Amino acid sequence: MRYHDRRQAGRRLAEPLRDLQLGGELERPLVLALPRGGVPVGAEIARVLHAPLDVLVARKIGAPFNPELGVGALAGEGPPLFDGRSLAVLGLTAEELAPRVERERAELRRREELYRGGRPAPGVRDRSVVVVDDGLATGVTARAALRAVRALGPARLVLAVPVSSPQAAAALEREVDRLVCPYRPAAFQGVGQWYEDFSQVGDDEVVATLRASAAAR
Structure with a gap:
């Protein structure tokens, strides 16, 4: 299985997340996407959950x-x-x-x-936070991002990624309250191999996506 692009992957991820929301597991959700590749994925999730979208910058x-x-x-x-x-x-x-x-x-x-244009970072305390990326290879960057969010006191911390190496998924499952990852192929070599279109996401696209998501809400 391969995703067509990040937007389609985001729509696929949004389905189980919407089920969690309907079940009461995601109250007052906030979607934080790791730029740059995670932003188009996160935009689709935020749209379905009717949640604000922001960035979680990790290096x-x-x-x-x-x-x-x-x-x-x-x-x-x-x-x-x-x-x-x-x-x-x-x-x-x-x-x-x-x-x-x-x-x-x-x-x-x-x-x-x-990316924020001077806006302050959103508050996460007592909210359900969904951290999103376009995939996990080693997971080291995502782990740093998750720990930074956890330190701010969210009510619930969820990691949502379209595809991951089995090793990264197993390691990061211990860092979150729930990991949503529909595809963990044993033959994983890199995130890009599981997308038909894995074009680079630029800064302008990140800014435009954030603005469009805010305007839609």
């Missing part, structure tokens, strides 16, 4: 010799979350990565300002 912390190799992540104002096993294998320490962490934190704040 991967890459290894010094290969920025694409994630060894940790950060979200919100909390401390970075590192993969201890990766640090040990690569012979790295958190102290060595401190300059890279500060650069990623600066980029995180820049993107929050860009």
Whole structure:
């Protein structure tokens, strides 16, 4: 099974989430999408749940010799979350990565300002929060995002993703009250292989999607 694009994946995810809402499990829902790929997915979910949509910006912390190799992540104002096993294998320490962490934190704040246009972050305390991404490979960035939200005191924390590696799904199931992920293929190699159209989502699309979602409500 493959999704046509992120919007179609969002509509598929919205069905079980709507059932949870009707069953009383999602009261006063708030959808927080991880930009950029999670935003089109989250927009479809927010539309069906009649919920506000906002962003939850998280940044991967890459290894010094290969920025694409994630060894940790950060979200919100909390401390970075590192993969201890990766640090040990690569012979790295958190102290060595401190300059890279500060650069990623600066980029995180820049993107929050860009996407929200000066709006404050939405309050999550005592709300049902649905965190959305377009898929999970390692899950390290999503884990940092989930812990940042959990620290703010939501009534319920749900992670919704269209597809995930079995390993990431199993690990993140322990971080949330419920994981909604309809597809966990054993032959997982990357998120993009499970979409017919996995075109890059740009900043302009993120901003336009957020504005359209707010106007629709």
